[in-house]
Amino acid sequence: MEVVKLHKKEFVPFLSSELIQNAIEAIADQINKDFAGKEVIILGVLDGAFMMVSDLMKRLKVNAELTFVKLKSYHGDRSSGSVNEVLPLTEVIRKKHVIVVEDIIDTGLTLAFLRERIMQFNPSSLSIATLLLKPEVFQDKYPVEYIGIEIANKFVVGYGMDYDGLGRQLPDIYVAKE
């Protein structure tokens, strides 16, 4: 892995694809146990979660439907606090076991907004799976059920996550160079 340059900002290797895949496998194992004999619906949060959704779903043994919501809450490398439902939720999640799949949870503001919206569809249950979580800044009042890797409060790219639109294609995760 080498230094990656996006919009003139440099990023260095942080989490290898092997580490990422192991974390996803652990989440899948847990979901397979927790929802054994049930049907779930995976709700991927676009754009960042597309890789995570793909790799997680391949490991699910429980029957799983798939849907997406597209939220916009981030500008540059700082959380803006305002969330937009660009591709809205639909009725497919009504009365289902909904598992939200996120690439990364930072402050939790996006999640808090989404949780409220999802609850309007009366899901049978709602749980959250995220590849990464930043515990130092996370401030939602509800717990996150499935966490892949906890990281420090640093800006990362790769594996679906972007810096102003770039970096999503990287199979490994990189962190902004200090």
Ligand code: IMP
């Ligand atoms: P939150 O609302 O602060 O939890 O931010 C959540 C969203 O911000 C995530 O779904 C990402 O799209 C984006 N985000 C937060 N931290 C990072 C990061 O370190 N790199 C890239 N995107 C991030």
Ligand code: MG
């Ligand atoms: Mg996201």
